[in-house]
Amino acid sequence: MAVTAAGEPLPGQFLTLRVSPFSDPLLRRPFAFSSYRRASVGRGARAGIVYQLRGGATRLLAELAPGSRVDILAPLGNSFPPPAEGETPILAGGGIGLGPLLFLAAALSEAGGPIAPRLVLGVRSASLLPSIPLPPGAVVCTDDGSSGFRGTPVDWIAANAPEGRVRLYGCGPAPMLVALAALAAARGWGASLSAEQWMACGVGACMGCALPRADGSGYLRACSDGPVFEASEIDWAGGR
Amino acid sequence: MKPDLRVSIGGLELANPVGLASGTFGYGSEYEELVDVDALGALYTKAVTLAPRTGNPVPRIVETPSGMLNSIGLANPGVEAFIAGKLPGLRGRRCAVFVNVAGATEEEYLEVLERIEAAAGTGPRAGVDGYEINLSCPNVKHGGLAFGTDAAQIERLTRALRDRTRRPIVVKLTPNVTDIAGIAKAAEAGGADAISCINTLVGMVIDVGKRRPVLAMGSGGLSGPAIRPVGVACCYRASRAVGIPVIGLGGIMSSGDALQYLLAGARAVQVGTGTFVDPRCAMGVLGGIEEWMRAQGVERIQDIPALLEV
Ligand SMILES: Cc1cc2nc3c(=O)[nH]c(=O)nc-3n(C[C@H](O)[C@H](O)[C@H](O)COP(=O)(O)OP(=O)(O)OC[C@H]3O[C@@H](n4cnc5c(N)ncnc54)[C@H](O)[C@@H]3O)c2cc1C
Ligand SMILES: Cc1cc2nc3c(=O)[nH]c(=O)nc-3n(C[C@H](O)[C@H](O)[C@H](O)COP(=O)(O)O)c2cc1C
Numbered sequence: 001m002a003v004t005a006a007g008e009p010l011p012g013q014f015l016t017l018r019v020s021p022f023s024d025p026l027l028r029r030p031f032a033f034s035s036y037r038r039a040s041v042g043r044g045a046r047a048g049i050v051y052q053l054r055g056g057a058t059r060l061l062a063e064l065a066p067g068s069r070v071d072i073l074a075p076l077g078n079s080f081p082p083p084a085e086g087e088t089p090i091l092a093g094g095g096i097g098l099g100p101l102l103f104l105a106a107a108l109s110e111a112g113g114p115i116a117p118r119l120v121l122g123v124r125s126a127s128l129l130p131s132i133p134l135p136p137g138a139v140v141c142t143d144d145g146s147s148g149f150r151g152t153p154v155d156w157i158a159a160n161a162p163e164g165r166v167r168l169y170g171c172g173p174a175p176m177l178v179a180l181a182a183l184a185a186a187r188g189w190g191a192s193l194s195a196e197q198w199m200a201c202g203v204g205a206c207m208g209c210a211l212p213r214a215d216g217s218g219y220l221r222a223c224s225d226g227p228v229f230e231a232s233e234i235d236w237a238g239g240r
Numbered sequence: 241m242k243p244d245l246r247v248s249i250g251g252l253e254l255a256n257p258v259g260l261a262s263g264t265f266g267y268g269s270e271y272e273e274l275v276d277v278d279a280l281g282a283l284y285t286k287a288v289t290l291a292p293r294t295g296n297p298v299p300r301i302v303e304t305p306s307g308m309l310n311s312i313g314l315a316n317p318g319v320e321a322f323i324a325g326k327l328p329g330l331r332g333r334r335c336a337v338f339v340n341v342a343g344a345t346e347e348e349y350l351e352v353l354e355r356i357e358a359a360a361g362t363g364p365r366a367g368v369d370g371y372e373i374n375l376s377c378p379n380v381k382h383g384g385l386a387f388g389t390d391a392a393q394i395e396r397l398t399r400a401l402r403d404r405t406r407r408p409i410v411v412k413l414t415p416n417v418t419d420i421a422g423i424a425k426a427a428e429a430g431g432a433d434a435i436s437c438i439n440t441l442v443g444m445v446i447d448v449g450k451r452r453p454v455l456a457m458g459s460g461g462l463s464g465p466a467i468r469p470v471g472v473a474c475c476y477r478a479s480r481a482v483g484i485p486v487i488g489l490g491g492i493m494s495s496g497d498a499l500q501y502l503l504a505g506a507r508a509v510q511v512g513t514g515t516f517v518d519p520r521c522a523m524g525v526l527g528g529i530e531e532w533m534r535a536q537g538v539e540r541i542q543d544i545p546a547l548l549e550v
C-alpha cells in the first residue's frame with residue numbers, strides 16, 4: 001500500500017484500518033506491518049501487511065480493488081528490540097504471525113548484524129503456506145508433515161538451536177506463544193513476543209486489549225504497552 | 241448567521257454540545273495527537289473509584305452486530321493516583337472536564353468526590369468543572385447497577401453528593417431499568433444539574449465452538465450504533481420527565497445521529513464507541529450539527545427539541 005502521511009513504522013508496530021464506512025463490521029482491525037520501503041526519487045513510500053481471511057473485515061479487505069483508499073491509523077504500538085550483542089536472533093512465526101517477522105528479518109539483515117536472523121514458520125498444513133517469498137534460510141514446519149519439518153516451530157527450535165545465547169522473536173497463536181515463553185525460560189534465553197488481543201481503540205484509551213501480567217499484579221495493554229513484550233512479563237496462557 | 245452552539249449545564253457554560261463519553265477517551269491524553277479535545281464542549285473522564293482497580297479478566301471486548309460488548313470492569317488507577325497523575329494534565333484543558341465517579345457503596349462515591357474537591361480547589365483551571373456520576377455500570381458485581389435501578393437510593397446519593405460540591409453534577413442513567421422517567425425524576429429531586437443517558441445495555445455473546453461466553457466475565461455492556469434507538473427513546477422519555485438538561489449518548493457516529501438525540505430532547509450529546517471507529521468522529525458530529533442549524537435557520541441548541549413533530 002502507498003504511504004502518504006504519519007511516521008515510519010518499525011518491525012512489531014501495527015496499523016488499524018477501517019474497511020467499511022458502515023457500522024458492520026464496526027471496529028477498526030489491527031494488522032502488523034510486514035514491510036516498509038522509504039520513499040525515494042520518483043517513488044512514494046510503501047508499506048505492507050500480510051493477512052488471513054477470517055471474517056467480515058478481512059473479506060471486505062480482500063474485495064477491495066487495487067488503488068482503493070482505506071482509513072488507516074499508524075504506526076501504533078512498540079517494536080521488537082534489537083538482539084543484544086552475541087545473541088542469535090531466531091524468529092518464530094505461527095500462521096499469520098509471519099507478517100511482523102518478515103519485516104523484522106528484513107530489518108535485521110539490512111542492519112547487517114554479526115549473526116544472520118533465522119526465520120522459522122509454522123502452519124498446520126502445506127496448503128496454508130502463504131504465497132509470499134520467505135527470507136533466505138527460512139525453515140518451514142507443518143503440523144502434518146506435508147512440507148518441511150514435521151512439528152511446530154517450537155519443536156524445531158528446541159531441537160536445532162545453536163549453542164550460546166539466543167533471542168527469540170515470536171508472533172502467532174496463543175498456544176505457540178505459551179510454548180515459546182516456556183522454552184525461553186527453560187534455556188535462559190531472551191524472548192520478545194508479539195501479543196494478539198481484541199482491540200477497540202488501539203491507542204491505550206479503553207483498556208479493552210488487556211493482557212494479564214505474569215506476576216498477577218494486573219494487566220498491560222496490548223496496543224500501547226505492547227504489542228511486543230518480554231516473554232517473562234505476560235501470563236501468555238491467561239490472555240483468552 | 242452563525243448559530244449559537246453554547247449550552248449551559250448547572251450554570252457551567254460549554255462551548256458546544258458535543259462531548260467525549262466516559263471510558264472511551266481515557267483521561268484525555270491518549271488521543272492527543274489525533275483529536276483536538278479543546279475544540280469540543282466537554283470531556284468525560286474514565287471512571288474514578290476510591291481504590292485502584294486492575295479491571296476484569298480477559299477477554300474484555302468482543303464485536304457484535306453494529307456494536308461491541310465490553311467488560312472492562314472500571315479499570316482505573318484510583319482517586320489518589322488520579323489526583324497525582326491525571327488531574328494536573330486536565331488543568332490545562334480548555335473544554336469542560338467532567339470527572340466520572342463510580343463506587344461500590346454510597347460512602348465510596350462521596351469519598352471520591354470529596355477527595356477530588358479538596359485537591360482541585362475552587363479557583364479557575366481546577367482540572368474538574370463538574371462530575372458525572374456513574375450509577376449504572378453493569379460490570380461491577382456489587383454497587384453500580386444496584387444503585388442505578390433504585391430511585392430512592394439515587395435520590396439519596398445525589399443529595400449527599402450535592403451537599404459536597406458546588407460544581408455541576410450529571411447523573412448517568414442505565415437503560416437496564418423498566419422506568420427511566422422515574423429514575424430521572426429521582427436524580428432531579430436529589431439536586432442533579434443534568435442527566436446523561438444511556439450507559440451500556442447488558443449483553444452476551446456465546447462462542448458456540450467452545451460452548452462458553454466469549455467474554456471472561458460472561459456478559460458485558462453493549463455500545464455502538466446497535467443501541468442508538470434505545471438511547472434516543474430513553475432521552476425522549478427522560479427529557480419529558482424532568483426540567484434539568486438531558487445529555488444524550490449511545491451509538492452516535494454522525495451529526496445525523498446526534499440530531500436524533502437533540503430532537504428527542506437532549507441539550508447535549510456524547511460520542512463514545514464512535515471515537516474508536518474514527519478518532520475524529522466527535523469533530524465531524526460538531527461540524528455537522530452547526531451546518532444543519534445554519535441550513536435550518538436554528539439559532540440555539542435549546543431550540544432544537546421544539547422542532548420535533550410527533
Ligand atoms: C497487534 C495485532 C496485529 C495483528 N496482525 C495481523 C496480521 O499481520 N495479519 C492478520 O491476518 N491478522 C492480524 N491480526 C489479527 C486481525 O486483527 C484479525 O484477524 C482481524 O481483526 C479479523 O477481522 P475479521 O472481521 O476478518 O474477522 P472477525 O469476524 O472479526 O473474527 C474472526 C475471528 O478472528 C479472531 N479475531 C478477530 N479480531 C481479532 C483481534 N483483534 N485480535 C485477536 N483475534 C481476533 C477471533 O477469534 C474471531 O472469532 C492482528 C491482531 C493484533 C491485535
Ligand atoms: C470500553 C468502554 C468503557 C466504558 N467505561 C465507562 C466508564 O468508566 N464510566 C461510564 O460512566 N461509562 C463507561 N462506558 C459507557 C459509555 O460512556 C457510553 O455510555 C456507552 O458506551 C454508550 O455510548 P456509545 O454507544 O457512544 O459508546 C464505557 C463504554 C465503553 C465502550
Ligand code: FES
Pocket residue numbers: 198199200201202203204205206207208209210221222223224
Ligand atoms: S485497544 Fe483500547 S487500550 Fe488497547
